[in-house]
Amino acid sequence: MNIKSIFLLPIALSSSLLAQACNNSKQKDKQKEVTFSNEIQSANKTYNATQDTIPISTADLGNFPFFGLPENxxxxxxxxxxxxxxxxxxxxxxxxxxxxxxxxxxxxxxxxxxxxxxxxxxxxxxxxxxxxxxxxxxxxxxxxxxxxxxxxxxxxxxxxxxxxxxxxxxxxxxxxxxxxxxxxxxxxxxxxxxxxxxxxxxEAFKQTISIVKSDQIEKDLNEKGKTVLHISFDTDKASLKTEGKEVIKEIAIVLKNNGNLKLAIHGYTDNAGTKARNHILSEQRAQAVVAELSTSGIDESRLTVRGFGSQNPVADNTTPEGRAKNRRVELVKQ
Known part of the structure; x- marks a missing residue:
């Protein structure tokens, strides 16, 4: 064996061992990556679940709120x-x-x-x-x-x-x-x-406020001098919903049956939003009632408008039910 061969053999062996070590290291890294990937996928079975993929539970949960207190x-x-x-x-x-x-x-x-x-x-x-x-x-x-x-x-x-x-x-x-x-x-x-x-x-919200009919409106005006109505408007707007227009039809019947009757229409809101915004919105909604009555043939000279915003609440503004009651229109006999 010549001197050249003596020097080349260790170099060849060293290169082979180095390549093998690198391959082993890469395999270990791949194994780590697979393990880490599996851990992520396992975790995402919880966090990536959508409403459609979440299994339905038929467990007997008892009464609301279902869960008691841990010990101590x-x-x-x-x-x-x-x-x-x-x-x-x-x-x-x-x-x-x-x-x-x-x-x-x-x-x-x-x-x-x-x-x-x-x-x-x-x-x-x-x-x-x-x-x-x-x-x-x-x-x-x-x-x-x-x-x-x-x-x-x-x-x-x-x-x-x-x-x-x-x-x-x-x-x-x-x-x-x-x-x-x-x-x-x-x-x-x-x-x-x-x-x-x-x-x-x-659970879907259940409306508990029913449309007051013309005879009840007239009775309230005669006995109390005013009536409180819950007229449906679009959220944060003065545009009437269909059910709101139905209520106004009942008001028109009363006005047509009593030609000398004049009404002050007072608008109120809940306490969501600023006072300034609520004041404007309540007045716009009262004016929308007048405009709708006008389309039913009621002379606007028989009607006056005033907005009170969130003043004089009739219910608790911290609950959805209470806020719904505070969003109202009051008709006051003149």
């Missing part, structure tokens, strides 16, 4: 329960916010006097209880700036009992799909001192 945890004060409310929930892994309407439950929670608060214990308790009855996690994370701004501008009565701290805390959101479509949405958060939970069982 109590309500900080009396929970808020409403027959109908609208609350925003993050409904996918990106935190897309959706307004869910239905029966609601909200409460803050703290530890009992003989125990220390544990954030992991609180979260794990509800996570396992929800999943045990077929619930699926929709979102877990902190809200981004855009989400926080959206909530500040659109969410109702932030800061009351059971409000989540979406400024600072991680939000956990779940859904339990039900056979009849009355799906249950749950979201909660916690810090080092306590937690909060919100539950909504989805």
């Amino acid at each position: 945890i109590r309500y900080e004060s009396k929970p808020l329960q409403r027959n109908y409310d609208e609350i925003y929930f993050p409904t996918n892994r990106t935190g897309q916010l959706e307004k869910i309407g239905g029966r609601s439950f909200k409460s803050n929670m703290i530890n009992t006097n003989n125990s220390e608060w544990s954030r992991p214990y609180f979260i794990k308790s509800y996570d396992e209880a929800i999943k045990a009855v077929g619930g699926v996690k929709l979102f877990e994370g902190k809200f981004k700036y855009e989400q926080i701004q959206f909530m500040k501008e659109n969410a109702e009565y932030l800061g009351e009992e059971g409000s989540l701290d979406f400024y600072n805390n991680t939000i956990h959101s779940y859904i339990i799909r039900r056979p009849d479509g009355d799906d249950i949405y749950i979201q909660f958060d916690a810090n080092t001192a306590g937690g909060a939970i919100q539950i909504v069982q989805k």
Whole structure:
């Protein structure tokens, strides 16, 4: 063997060993990538689930709000329960916010006097209880700036009992799909001192305000000097809905049957929006009533208009039912 061969052999062997080492390293990296990819896919089975792919739960959940308290945890004060409310929930892994309407439950929670608060214990308790009855996690994370701004501008009565701290805390959101479509949405958060939970069982809003007929309007005017009507307008507009026009037809009947009757038409709103905006809107809606009566042949000289905005509420503005009652038109006999 010549000297050239003596030097080439180690180099060849070294190159072979190096190539083999590189291949082994690449295989290990690929295995790691596959494992990591599988972990992501497994996680996304939870976070990427859509309404159509989430399995329906037929578990017997008992009575609303369905979930009791974990051991050594109590309500900080009396929970808020409403027959109908609208609350925003993050409904996918990106935190897309959706307004869910239905029966609601909200409460803050703290530890009992003989125990220390544990954030992991609180979260794990509800996570396992929800999943045990077929619930699926929709979102877990902190809200981004855009989400926080959206909530500040659109969410109702932030800061009351059971409000989540979406400024600072991680939000956990779940859904339990039900056979009849009355799906249950749950979201909660916690810090080092306590937690909060919100539950909504989805349900369509049921209108409980019926159209007052002409004979009742006339009776109220004669006995009370005024009548209160709930005339339907488009949201934040003075354009009448079909059912709103039906109410005005009843007013026209009264005016036609009583040729000397003159009415002051007073518009009112709920407290959503600014005072200035509400004042303008209430006056525009009262004027829309006059314009509609005019198309029915009523002389506008018999009618006067005034807007009061959100003044003189007749119901609680913190509930959807109350706000619906405050959005009204009052006819005052002149």
